[in-house]
Amino acid sequence: MAELDLNELKRRMDGAISSLKSDLAGLRTGRASPSLLDPITVEAYGNQMPLNQVANVTAPEARMVAVTVWDKQMVGKVERAIRESSLGLNPITDGQTLRIPLPELNEQRRKELVKVAQQYGEGAKIAARHVRRDGMETLKKLEKDGEMGQDDSRQTSDRVQKLTDDTIAEIEKMLSVKEAEIMQV
Incomplete structure (x- = not known):
């Protein structure tokens, strides 16, 4: 049966x-967290890839997330993906590193x-x-x-x-x- x-x-x-x-882990509360950027995908090498597969994401300070992009060619795409996400973040590009200050909520x-x-x-x-x-x-x-x-x-x-x-x-x-x-x- x-x-x-x-x-x-x-x-x-x-x-x-x-x-x-x-x-939900990607939604920020008061503190910076690398998981904040988990929902973001980047168009890389012809595919949509999670951000953490093209860059290293860290939280060096309580109100700052740093994204170090591995491939220099990808910096612009990563920055655009972060800006266009629903998270309302403005990355500051510094070479291959994007610094993302988190505004007070x-x-x-x-x-x-x-x-x-x-x-x-x-x-x-x-x-x-x-x-x-x-x-x-x-x-x-x-x-x-x-x-x-x-x-x-x-x-x-x-x-x-x-x-x-x-x-x-x-x-x-x-x-x-x-x-x-x-x-x-």
């Missing part, structure tokens, strides 16, 4: 959560960062709902093909829904923690 692999659905939903974790900037965090959270929730939809479609197909009874299908669909609800609750919790962290002066 064929059945739906709940562990696979859980793994895919956990993927949405871990993706959200890395996105004012109330308006904090609210903007909270909105960005909420967008990331919404993306993660949508991903979890897509996983749920895939699971429900598989269940309907199994039931239609006679490989699963109606009762089993209903029970499994309830378990898929509970998995989705738990995942979305986890996402909400992560968001509220990050929002509190951002709004803390």
Whole structure:
């Protein structure tokens, strides 16, 4: 008898959560952190690459991030990628090193960062709902093909829904923690 692999659905939903974790890590709070630039990708050698694969990112001071680009040809592209990101940063180019001063977070900037965090959270929730939809479609197909009874299908669909609800609750919790962290002066 064929059945739906709940562990696979859980793994895919956990993927949405871990993706959200890395996105939220890139949102800055009060201190500089190399992970701040993790969401940024750079067009390098014909591909989109994470910034940390073309440069070394460090936080030498509490309000400064330094990016040392390995290939001189890439400095302009890295600078443009940082400027065009949703992080609102202005790098200062000094040879192959970009110094990025982090401005004090004012109330308006904090609210903007909270909105960005909420967008990331919404993306993660949508991903979890897509996983749920895939699971429900598989269940309907199994039931239609006679490989699963109606009762089993209903029970499994309830378990898929509970998995989705738990995942979305986890996402909400992560968001509220990050929002509190951002709004803390």
